[in-house]
Amino acid sequence: MNMELSRRQFLGAAGAGVAGTALGAFGFGDIEAAHAEAIRAFKLVNTTETRNTCPYCSVACGVIMYSKGDLKKGEKAEIIHIEGDTDHPTNRGTLCPKGAALLDFVKSETRLKYPMIRKPGLDKFEQVTWDEALDRIARLMKDDRDANFIQTNGDGVTVNRWTTTGFLAASATTNETAWETYKVVRSTGMVAFDNQARV
Amino acid sequence: MTNSWTDIKNTDLVIIMGGNAAEAHPCGFKWVTEAKANRGAKLIVVDPRFTRSASVADFYAPIRQGTDIAFLLGVMNYCISNNKVQWDYVRAFTNASYIVKDGFAYQDGLFTGYDEAKRDYDKSTWDYVIGDDGYAVVDDTLTHPRCVWNLLKQHIAVYTAEMVERICGTPKEKFLKVAEMISECSSPTKAMTSMYALGWTQHSKGSQNIRSMAMLQLILGNIGIRGGGMNALRGHSNIQGLTDIGLMSNLLPGYLTLPTEKEVDFDSYMSTRGFKPLRPNQMSYWQNYRKFFVSFQKAMWGASATPENNFAYDWLPKLDLPSYDVLRAFELMNQGKMNGYVCQGFNPLLAAPNRAKLTASLSKLTYLVTMDPLDTETARFWENHGEFNDVDSSQIQTEVIQLPSTCFAEDEGSLTNSGRWLQWHWPGGTPPGEAKTDNWIMAQIHMRLKDLYRKEGGAFPDPIVNLDWAYADPGEPTAEELAKEINGKALATVYDTADPTKVLAETGKLVPSFAALRDDGSTTCGCWIYSGCFNENGNNMARRDTSDPDETGAYLKWAFSWPVNRRILYNRASADLTGKAWDPSRKLIEWDGEKWSGYDVPDIAPTAKPEEVGPFIMNPEGVSRLFTRGMMRDGPFPAHYEPFESPVANLVAPNVRGNPAARVFQDDFAQFAETASAEFPYAATSYRLTEHFHYWTKHVWVNAVLQPEFFVEISEELAKEKGITHGGWVRVWSKRGSVRAKAVVTKRIKPLICDGKAVHVVGIPLHWGFTGAARKGFGPNSLTPFVGDANIETPEYKAFLVNIEPTTGPVA
């Protein structure tokens, strides 16, 4: 094949279902085009590509996720393949043994699917609805806050502090989630608020 | 990182100490390989184990864990004694010439002002002499006996090569070889980069480990230049971001700090945050603190934060203690003083130290909430898993609510990598079952709390019911909406202060950067250091232009780097006093007589004259600090302290145990093994493996297959002494717990000879628990002591004492 063609352009054109003409436009001769048409389409052609970064370490390697279905079109989407992003300046397409196995994280058997509650003294979780779980959390938090909130200290200084419930934030959530979490948690006056950076 | 992953290719010498990049950051380590292949760079590894990084190093030197400060001060001593100092840099860009107050001294391991009962210092003498003009007194000749340079020389004189060998167990000739290689980088045309990670942070003096290297890098003139810097490799994908946004007990976003209860009102809060320059003409950029603070308060409480109520200053909690870090939280739980705990993507039962104490603490809670994409040990701490979690569920009264969250592949937003790049990512898959985004979950909790307070009233509802929450769907703010809030916007037209006819931001528009923030309530900004990430130019974090003029590795058009897209911090220091690059082949920015420009966004006001304004603009001195005044709890200079559990006594200060300024809770002290304990004779350390990421990938089939089972590593010598066979079962125990593991007997670990005594190292990787696809196992935290770094409370995971013996396998 006598041309410079990026993988991306190729997939874009081929995926449009006009392989013959498009390949011609790319500069294939007739024979090459006929040959190309006879080949079974590349498996990932009918997938949606999405850019992401590896969620594990802070090298933050670029990845491309391939899914059946397109979230942007409001469809259900199932990720079927994840690989390194060759355009990414840090990893240039490479992934380590963790990044290379990301699909198995997405599809892990121990992914959580439903809210669960374990009642005091019991030895198992029970599935509950989101409303039940969230209402319960809000109730528990408010009762504890109302009972223990410290508005002023011994010297009469306004301190507006809540010390009896704590919050440990993640270290792999997005900055945007972090900011929203900051707002929600700090507005309650909670002080035992930390993240994984310390550990 | 001061620099970035891609910048490492510009280095001449890489030192990996306190980390193991080839194992733990493989795709970042490739930039070391680039530097070696393309520039002939050398790699030095200093580590207790012959690691994967060591296996590709040009030179490897062993070191006993917890003795890095002695080693680094030894290197500093070598460089100064052999005149391997970048003198122009040290004179102009550090506080070497500053005169220190007369009362300050160091003796027998302690600095002036120690209070043993409080385990704390009165730091009033740890400061400069201030002249009548209000500025710090300096002696540019560096001859004054009380100048920082001479005090430093005196302080490190004890760390000779012989002393380093006795403390660290590093053979003298190996130490000298490392010192000599490093000292070559004092040349203005040679750069060394320091790559470190939790091997330095997880010590009771972790901050000072890092400081020691930072000081060495300053003496060599390696900060602010291409291929140089202090490069914290960091752990999780957004550990940098979560910290930048201030999710720490004592922080506000952008490294502003929460008030303490001594700061009774806004004026007293601001009075300690004036940051008056300590030398003439210095920028002392924190002078803008008030703008960042007020804009943050406006982002929190919008129209309810007014000049009349001091922008809702009192709505922030005021601290009575230095911090409510994760160790203190568990201590409070254990004392019965904490009732509820929420873990958002955090598995403390495996991540925090002294597991027995953690289980006891969680068992005393009224409620525990967890949110994760994967099952966790924490969420199931009440469930019996035989020897792997030996609890009686019926005795645990904690109510546990486990919430399923989405994973990266189903979520949108930005993560900040170790090089401070904020990179946007997009969702590509539908979440399983009923899993929800964290944005949705947090909003739902907030809305419910707000409703309850509106309906029922209760303790001080104001900050909750007035929280600014103007999202299109209040039940689930979008990543874009939140990113714009973080960036900040103008509530009224913002004019340029230098030229009032120039508009920086029209009313209602996003601010271009933090330079447009104001302290009168006319701007909002969630996190000032991130301002510019999503402005009227669009989402800069989503930029994907890979152009890189002259291949400097800067990639200015890829994503967004904080602050203001700057790629190398302190880059003004890449040029000499006149503004010319120290090394023309390493040019970053230069002064053209009127302004600064070059490959990177200048880390200085564009028109600041080079002879007048120093490069370290965040410091009121305008220079960097070899002596850090009263800013660190455990001393203005680093000093060698042994770990709290040490196989040997402190050679330079025999009466000092551990770091004298580290906080220790009473019950925990009783659970430390004695120094040179006969009961616990071996020096243990924890670490990661390349096939696993913490406690997540044991849920991932491929990784569970690659490294299926918990093991510990010991030397052939120790194995022989204890009758342990390769692949055989061992029991390892500390004063706090016991684990059973397979033994890996290896040449990678060798006994170290410290002051004539053989010290055996036991290596304990950290990836197993009782959930997931891998075999059930233990983590090092079943064994580790409950004590943290004196400044930031990172637990001492890297150096503790254990015993080991052969045992039998678990009953099938």
Ligand code: SF4
């Ligand atoms: S692929 Fe490996 S090196 Fe890259 S970010 Fe993921 S864990 Fe880190």
